[in-house]
Amino acid sequence: MSRRVLILTHPTRPAAVHTAESVASGLRDRGMTPIEESEVDDGDIELAIVLGGDGTILRAAELIRGRETPLVGINLGHVGFLAESEVDRVADVVRRAAERDYVVEERMTLxxxxxRPDSDELHHGWAINEASVEKSERERMIEVAIGIDERGLSTFGCDGVVLATPTGSTAYAFSAGGPVVWPDVEAMLLTPISAHALFARPLVVGPDSRMSVEILARSYSSAVVWCDGRRRIDAPPGSHIDVVRGAEPVRLARLNLAPFTDRLVGKFNLPVAGWRGGREAP
Structure with missing residues (x-):
C-alpha cells in the first residue's frame, strides 16, 4: 500500500517551491508517494508536510479536516509557532517521516x-487558534454582551472579542493582551479588544464551558466572526455567537519534545540571562 504524504507550500514564496521539490525527491527515495493539494482525495494520507509559516499550516489543517492525518510544519515564515522544524533541517524531517519517528499530539479546536436575528438558520464554523468577533466598520465600535455557560457576565463597547484555544494564546489573543497558555492545558480564553469597560479582563474558562457573545441590537456596527482569520461569518446586530470545544482536534506531528518553555524562549527571543535553574546564589 502506498504511503502518501501531502506536501503543502506557501503559494508565493519561491524558496518554498524549491524546498518542496527537495522534500518530494527525498520521500520518493524512501518509497513514499508525495502528493500536492490538487491530488487530495478520499484516499489515506499518512502525513502532511507543510512548508511556510503558521498561516500555511492553518490552510493545511483546513484541507485535511475530517481525517486523522497529522501535520508537521517546516518554518519559512517569521515566528512560526506551529512549525516543528526550520528549513535547514528538511532532510531530517523527511528521514523521520519515513521512519515514523514522531509523536502525534492532539490540540484542542473550537x-x-x-x-442571526432574522433567521432560525445556524451558521457553523471552526477554528484552531481563535474565533474573533470584530467590528465590520473601522470608525465604529460594536456593543456586545458576553456570557459564560449561558449566564450573562458583562456588557461593553469594544473593537472585538477574541475566543481562543491554548494553541491560539500565542496568536491574535496574545496581541490583544491575553495570557500565554501552555498547550497541554485544557482551557479556552476570552479576550476583549479595546473594550470601554472597567471589567474587561481576559478570561480563562474550562474546556467544557460555553463562551457566548451577543451583538446587541443597539450596536453601532455589524460584526464579523473570523475563524483563524480565514473563514468569515457575518453577524449583524442581534446575532448570538456560541463557542465551545471542538469535536475534532488538530493533530501535530512532534519531532522535538522539548518543553514549551523552550519554544517560547526561542520563538520570542526572550532574555534568560541570570536564570540559575533554582540553585541558591553563592
Whole structure:
C-alpha cells in the first residue's frame, strides 16, 4: 500500500517551491508517494508536510479536516509557532517521516455557531487558534454582551472579542493582551479588544464551558466572526455567537519534545540571562 504524504507550500514564496521539490525527491527515495493539494482525495494520507509559516499550516489543517492525518510544519515564515522544524533541517524531517519517528499530539479546536436575528438558520464554523468577533466598520465600535455557560457576565463597547484555544494564546489573543497558555492545558480564553469597560479582563474558562457573545441590537456596527482569520461569518446586530470545544482536534506531528518553555524562549527571543535553574546564589 502506498504511503502518501501531502506536501503543502506557501503559494508565493519561491524558496518554498524549491524546498518542496527537495522534500518530494527525498520521500520518493524512501518509497513514499508525495502528493500536492490538487491530488487530495478520499484516499489515506499518512502525513502532511507543510512548508511556510503558521498561516500555511492553518490552510493545511483546513484541507485535511475530517481525517486523522497529522501535520508537521517546516518554518519559512517569521515566528512560526506551529512549525516543528526550520528549513535547514528538511532532510531530517523527511528521514523521520519515513521512519515514523514522531509523536502525534492532539490540540484542542473550537466549534463556532452564529445565529442571526432574522433567521432560525445556524451558521457553523471552526477554528484552531481563535474565533474573533470584530467590528465590520473601522470608525465604529460594536456593543456586545458576553456570557459564560449561558449566564450573562458583562456588557461593553469594544473593537472585538477574541475566543481562543491554548494553541491560539500565542496568536491574535496574545496581541490583544491575553495570557500565554501552555498547550497541554485544557482551557479556552476570552479576550476583549479595546473594550470601554472597567471589567474587561481576559478570561480563562474550562474546556467544557460555553463562551457566548451577543451583538446587541443597539450596536453601532455589524460584526464579523473570523475563524483563524480565514473563514468569515457575518453577524449583524442581534446575532448570538456560541463557542465551545471542538469535536475534532488538530493533530501535530512532534519531532522535538522539548518543553514549551523552550519554544517560547526561542520563538520570542526572550532574555534568560541570570536564570540559575533554582540553585541558591553563592
Amino acid at each position: 466549534d463556532v455557531t452564529v445565529q
